[in-house]
Amino acid sequence: MNGEAERTVAFTVNGSPWRGTVEVRQSLADVLREAVGLTGTHLGCEHGVCGACTVLVDGRPVRSCLMLAVQADGAQILTVEGLAPGPDQLHPLQEAFWNHHALQCGFCTPGMLMTAWALLQEHPQPTRAEIQTWLSGNICRCTGYQNIVEAVEEAAVRMAGEGGRA
Amino acid sequence: MKPAPFRYAAPRTLDEALAVLSQHGAEAKVLAGGQSLVPLLNLRLARPELVVDINRVAGLDAVRHEDGWVEIGALVRQWDAERDPLVRSQVPLLAQALGYVAHPQIRARGTLCGSVAHADPAAEIPLVLTTLGGEVVAARAGGSRTLPAEAFFLDLFTTALASDELVTAIRLPAGGFQGTAFCEFSPREGDFALVAVAVALRWDAGGRIQEARVGVSGVGPTARRVVEAEAALAGEEKSRSAAQRAGEAVAAAVHASGDVHASAEYRRHLARVLTERAVVQAMAIGGEGVDAQ
Secondary structure (H helix, E strand, C coil), rough: CCEEEEEEEEEEEEEEEEEEEECCCCHHHHHHHHHCCCCCCCCCCCCCCCCCCEEEEEEEECCCCCECCCCCCCCCEECHHHHCCCCCCCCCCHHHHCCCCCCCCCHHHHHHHHHHHHHHHCCCCCCHHHHHHHCCCCCCCCCCCCCHHHHHHHHHHHHHHHCCCC | CCCCEEECCCCCHHHHHHHHHHHHHHEEEEECCCCHHHHHHCCCCCCCEEEECCCCCCCCCCCCCCEEEEEECCCCCCHHHCCCEEEEEHHCCCCCCCCHCCCCHCCCCCCCHHHHHCCCCCCCCHHHHHHCCEEEEEEEEEEEEEEHHHHHHHCCCCCCCCCCCCCEEEEEEEEEEEEEEEEECCCCCCCCCCEEEEEEEEECCCCEEEEEEEEEEECCCCCECCHHHHHHCCCCCCCCCHHHHHHHHHHCCCCCCCCCCCHHHHHHHHHHHHHHHHHHHHHCCCCCCCCCC
């Protein structure tokens, strides 16, 4: 086995199947943005520090700059584009971010939302400390974080009221 | 695209993976969780010709309890180990340490064996392995060997692993300690620690410490046990003063060197304070608590 430079991969993104040939050195983030065309996933540092590229892979938050696209073969992927229940609608997390002014430039927001989504899956009623710990892997240079934490708190309350819809 | 070009192999069996490494090990890098390797690829600090992705290899993702050991396979994610009932009950020190490993997004992919093979001097898992006297199982085509942690970690990012070998599991002694604690200090939550301390204590029915393990990282090229601090605790009643003596023993025994992150003096200070704190926490776990003095 001398290895390949390209591979065909197939995965599901936001419920839709995608299949294509990728260079083995392409990150999942690059393939999502450039091949699949979903540019909501943002790339900041591209070496696993900033968290902007966080997506859900098989239900878990993952830094998509630290995962090769070939490794996502067969996976279920959720990106920020898949959060809202439909066009012209927002996910409760997105609405809470809006209400609380939890973003300014918006660059980190997709990663924040996906991480918060994973947190609420595991801890539907998180403490403030849990929110802070989970979001510590996502860097924001605008907000000072307080409004992001408050937005996640509000979303948790709203989602619990809606029977935990995620 | 960040990484330099490489070729990619994704073996399905351990034999296949070991065959690839026996032929191409010198120019290959093994990819498991990728949370250390992929940053190095993206920064082009590593430029392997071949990446051997073991994620599809069957049989490496189990946590097993046998013969007094908890064995954790090469594909067990830190995220899973952190939540594993066997790990939590039999190796609580590891569960405590895993909460300090980077962030949930990193632990969702990162493996314990990958962290051990990478041998970052500030990493938590090598410290736990060293403190508890754990072992590393290294396989190559045609056989495998088991190395004690202290023989595996040689230097900064340097291990005894040969280029044709694969870490297939780590092994940690099951149970044996009533009280364990892990303490570290890092400037920001989730960063690598400046200094980390792991403590495990076993005491008799009267509360007298029979055996102590004290390990420290951030004050040398690898994590290490500090036998002077262990000796300071053995035979003592659980007390804050005993914890203080353990901290002083660590500060006296380590040879910290300063760097851009922290001076030698500050690292030594952290080693003392964190040891004292971890020993106090380990004493309190198990119900009897620590007397005020």
